[in-house]
Amino acid sequence: MRSVEPEAQAADRTARARIRDAAIDRFAVEGFGTSVRTIAADAGVSPGLVMHHFRSKDGLRAECDQYLLATIRRLKRENVRIAAAGQTFFQRFASAEENAPVLGYVLRSMQDGGPLAREFIAHMVDDAVGYAREGVAAGALVPSRDEAARARYLTLSSLGALLLEMTLDPPSDPRDLAGIVRRYLATSYLPMLELFTEGYLTSRRVLDEYLLHLPDTEGS
Amino acid sequence: MRSVEPEAQAADRTARARIRDAAIDRFAVEGFGTSVRTIAADAGVSPGLVMHHFRSKDGLRAECDQYLLATIRRLKRENVRIAAAGQTFFQRFASAEENAPVLGYVLRSMQDGGPLAREFIAHMVDDAVGYAREGVAAGALVPSRDEAARARYLTLSSLGALLLEMTLDPPSDPRDLAGIVRRYLATSYLPMLELFTEGYLTSRRVLDEYLLHLPDTEGS
């Protein structure tokens, strides 16, 4: 009888919600290695209470994942319309102060490889497929031979680059996701746009050759 | 007086080298959280000896980093010529059996964000700049307004995507880097080639607008 209750809509009164929020924040800022004691202290609570409400640290994380997933779904329902290029998604996502811990948590999750990360990526890829379809229909985007593969590739490379950049030199303030994304785009937006509008290779040779050899489809 | 000696050229006789190699392998396969005891057991040695040779676990890792960096420089000196597109680099790198732990270690290092990762990325970006220059000169590659930024972007997004893919669903055999890269390219090579030769956006509008607003050059 300890499933996720619909408590704490707006006020973070209950200790349970306080613990959950503290955990999300700590996990986002310093990773999942954060100790239960630290989270408890943040929430102004004893370590024992954490185990009382969630059965274990993994239980805590599971509930955080679940809560974040619900939050993300809600945010996405609000932000139905996104520019065709799809990159401003980050800007919008990170700019809202409320969302900062959410994105931070998701990025940590990606570094860690949990199920939340898989789910989140799947959502983003689905979205990207949708935007690509609209973009192609509107004539704004070049069609692909495999829209799903392209959407996945674009999503993974964008997120992967951002993640890698963050890991290589971590931001001074891990909470300022907007600043992080801004810093990332400051150096990456130009080459990205160049690549998207002018391409990289001058000849079709490599692509055509690959397409010829393609029928030997090997596995998934 | 405990700097890196030029010992153990070919034979892994000395316990010191055995520990180092075991550490590299464990670090590559299961990350830097591996315990000293496990590494010692792999090398058929007591935990104490690890501390005797390297002063601490960090000392061990530092020496691994240094050793890997030297190895990478050597490998690169051998592989001077790489295709213009630059992606086959992984294939070549990963295909050599000898290099598998090297790439694995480097990838782990990137997940972790150590100085080795920074150095390695810097090398790759430098290389990419060189290849791009050659490619542009030969007319095979579209020139960029900022070759350094493009090289960095392409490197980070390729590596980031590979890393993210690996984190999201880890390979059954983390040692089989060639298989991992093959699996990655199986789904990503087509969209990558499409993007490189046909682009993504049909209109120059977004790029041109960005270029107009650019003169407020912020940073490098």
Added chain:
DNA sequence: TAGTCTGCTGAACATGCGTTCAGTCGAACC
């Protein structure tokens, strides 16, 4: 008032970690 139940505490436990250290072994030197 007595009983009970729930949120909650904080000391204690068990475990695994990096690290230390007293001491053994064997070879090299005088």
Added chain:
DNA sequence: GGTTCGACTGAACGCATGTTCAGCAGACTA
């Protein structure tokens, strides 16, 4: 042979962690 020195062992230390548990306080019910 005696001495010294470096490689090496393995038990032990100190610490941080996740987790447990006996018990407390206060608000309900009867």
